[in-house]
Amino acid sequence: MIAQNPFDLFRQECQTVLTVAIKKTLPEITPPAINLKRTANLDFGQLATSLCFELAKKLNQKPILVAKNLVAAVNNSTFEFIEKVEPAGAGYINFHVNFPKFNALILESIKTLNKNYGLVKTDQPKSIIVEHTSVNPLHPIHIGQARNPMLGDALSRILQCRGHNVSRHYYIDDVGRQSSVVAYGYSKLGRPKPNEKADLFVGKIYTVTSCIVEISRLKKGKASSSNTSSADDLAKINKEIDEWTSIAVELKEKYPILFETLMEKIGEDADPEEEINSLNRSYEDGSPDAKNLIREVSDLCLEGFRQTMKRVGVTYDSWDWESDFVWSTQVSEVMAKLKASQFVFSEKGVLEFDAEKVIKTFDLKSKLGLSDNHEISPLTLVRADGTTLYTTRDIAYTIWKFKNAQKVINIIGMEQSLAQLQLKIALYAMGYCENADNLVHFAYNLVTLPGYKMSSRRGHYITFDEVLDEAIQRAYSEVSKRSPSLSDEEKHDIANFVGLGAVRYALLDVDPGKPVVFTWERVLNFETNSAPYVQYTHARACSILRKVEHKPEYLNLELLTERLERELILALAEFPDIFVEATEYLKPNIIADYINTLADKFNTFYNAYPVIKAKTPELSDARIALTKAIQIVLKNALTLIGVFAPEKM
RNA sequence: GGGUCCGUGGCGCAGCACGGAUAGCGCGUCAGCCUUCUAAGCUGAACGUCAUGGGUUCAAAUCCCAUCGGACCCGCCA
Structure with a gap:
């Protein structure tokens, strides 16, 4: 059975x-x-x-x-x-x-279902869009942002295994001011071809341009307001100037030629700030020159992202350009619809969306899980110059997503919780109540460096590629130390999946709601409670199975009576429940916890009892069957979170 | 100021949705285990007022309230 x-x-x-x-x-x-x-x-x-x-x-x-x-x-x-x-x-x-019966039930189910064991299908399959990563195409993906694709990819995998029709979307935010900043710098340099990985190249241009423009803007502001502003305001401006100046010193040292060139070229413009704003307006208007320029620099950066994500086995089904929603009528349709509602008011010529009024009108407070004194602040929809803001465009994007899916899960940092809530409330205001109900903001906390917060604007970050490189390098020295007899090719191969697995696991096994402080020791852990530990355990099980020469004709699974064996059987039996829980409550981290626990139990068993050389051939056969089941479940669970299950290491 | 999330051995975490039997795990520390299936492993020891104070309950790390501490948000940024 x-x-x-x-x-x-x-x-x-x-x-x-x-x-x-x-x-x-x-x-x-x-x-x-x-x-x-x-x-x-x-x-x-x-x-x-x-x-x-x-x-x-x-x-x-x-x-x-x-x-x-x-x-x-x-x-x-x-x-x-x-x-x-x-x-x-x-x-x-x-x-x-009844263990005699239960042993057979579990082990036969695993053997028969094999790579499908545990992946219990839902009886209500849905089409689900998982939007994840969506790093702005301005600079390389850094380690703080890398938590996003790790979570998004694992969630996509488990939802798909649950039987849902999952589509992974990358939202390319190319409309905001920051895209104009990098494009401005890039055009000032004469649109050069990258002489290194493209996202790294774009990132340097962005940081330097941003810094130069920021200083020029602050200085201009100081000059024009020195008579009118209070001493406090001036002090604040001076402090900011000092801060940016020290960043400038840093950047000048790191990229002297790039800095000098940009300094000179940007200096030619009387008002760089206005150049950037004007580029931003032209882009939203769909001017061909602006389109050409910004898409070119964005594409460069995205090419770098694709390379990085390919390394870790993360793929996307759709790349959605934010600008497409602006150029089509979709954003203006949203605006028209909202304007016609009773929830938009005009203040100083700017359109504001009154989220709190929507909540009161439709009595959404308890439905959204908000406490009584939690008032949602209004959301600015359009700037005075007529350009739209991020969340406004996101409303149009979300409505579009729901044309293609029943459920939408956005993997977005928790610092955007308010904006995501306002977005959901806007859907209610527009009458898309069912969609709003099916919109999930999967929030996760930041990854920080001990000492300072990562800042892409300031060029303070460790890139995901660097972390992967370092992980693989450290894994290589581990392999060399532990298995000196392997060929160099094998060592490289092992180092690769061990390093990548370690990083994936480390970013996944902490509760998404909690912040992670990045340290190399933490992320590149090769001992217990890490992907390498589980991978090693899997390889160990495979190694035993490789050494088995015969196929048992008759299996007596009742012989598995040791306490550890029973605990293992129970742990195996638990996997479908864990999987369902991880899927229904969107908790990929419990899969990581589960494999670690299972690996622990197997290693204890491994040290306590011989498998192949058990006291009797019958007992040996039963333990081989148990080992096989463990190997299958470890592999299934590792695959769910995107970690390779090796046969040797 | 208002809001959201968080607080569990020296350090890093799990458990909290759905309250139940001695609060799990890793690192670090100490003491051991490779002529036997992969030592990236295993065994044993020490280490806890589950932030604090109330409340609900037969029963609270878990639920409620307050306080303290930390992170984040409250922008014509994204």
Whole structure:
């Protein structure tokens, strides 16, 4: 017998048995919902309920007495996967699984379903768009941003395995002012061909241009306001100038030629700030020159991104240009619709969206999980010069996404929580209520460097490529140390998947809501609780399986009676539940936790008992079957989070 | 000032949605294990007022309130 979720058969059986017993002994009582939980410990059985504590109150009896009475009423003649039911502790009911039968159920299910084991399909498949990465095409993807594609890719993988139709979208934010900044610098340089990785090249131009323009803007502001402004304001401007000046010194040292050239060329313009704003306006208007220029520099940068993402096995189904939504009528349609609603007001010639009014009108506060005193601030939709703002364009983009999907999951940093909420509220205001309900902001916290916050504008960042390079390099020296006899080609091969796996795992295994402080030791961990540890464990299992020469004709899985073996069987049985939970609650990190736990248990088992040279050939065969099942599950789980499962390392 | 998220051994984390039996794990520290299937491994020891104070409950790391501490947001940036 096999099952998609074999543990569920046991759970269902416990549920039924208990329900019948309650009806029989307590017909007059409407029982509370039965909540069966996994136990902390094998001795407490495999599932337990604390139901009797609640019943005890209604019945005015001691909980353990209620438990005893219920257990006495259980009909054990019909047991299939239950071995026994026991009252325990102060009033628990513990259900013990029948391991002889259960072993076979689990191991045969895994063997038969193989690479599909654990990946339980939903009965409500949906089309889902996962938007992730979406790094602005201005500079290389840095380690802080790399958490995004790791989460987005893992989520996409698990949702797809769940049976959903997943489409991965990259939103190219080419419309904001910052795109005009880099394009301005790039054109001042005469649109040079990159002499290095394109995103790195673009990043330098962006940082230097941005710095030069910023200083010029601040100085101009200071000059024009020195008579009118307060001393405080002036001090503030001076402080900013000092800050940018020190950045300029840094950049001048790092890229002397680039800095000098840009300084000179930008100096030719009387008002660089206005040049940039004008370029921004032209781009939104769709002027061919502006389009040509900005798309060219953006494409350069994106080419670099594609190379980086290819290294880590992240792919996209759609690259969506923000500008396309501006040039088409989609953004203006959104504006027209919002303007016609009662939720937009004009202040100093600027259009504002009154999110709070929408919430009050449609009574959304509790639906959105907002506390009573949580007021949502208004959102500016359009600048005085008529150009749109990021969130406004995102509204049009989101509506477009829902033309192609039933559900939209945006992987976006938690610093954008307010904007994402305003966006959702705008959908309600426009009548797209169902879409709004199906819009999910998957928020994650920042990755910071100890010491200072990463800032792409200031050129303070460690690129994702650098981290990957360093990871692979460190992995290479580990391999050389641990397996000196391997060929250089093999070493490089291993170093590659070990390094990449380590980085992926490190960015994935922390709760997305918590910040990660980046340190090399943390990210490039090759010991327990890391991808290399799990990869090693997988390779170890493969190594045992390679050494098995015969195929067992008759398997007696009842022989797996050691406590560790039972714990392993249970851990294997748990995988479908973990997968479903990870999918339904969007928690890819629990997959990472799970494989580590499973690997731990297998390594303990490995050290405690011989597999091939077990006491009897029958026991050996049973343990080989167990090892095979573990290898399959480790591989399935690693694949879910995008980590390679090697056969040797 | 208002809001959101977070606070668990020296350090880094899990557990909290759905309250239940002795709070798990890694690093680091200490003591051990390779003539036996991969030592990127394993075994043992030490280390905890689960930020603090109340409340709800038979039962609180988990739920509620307050306080303190940290991060982030409140822009005609994205």
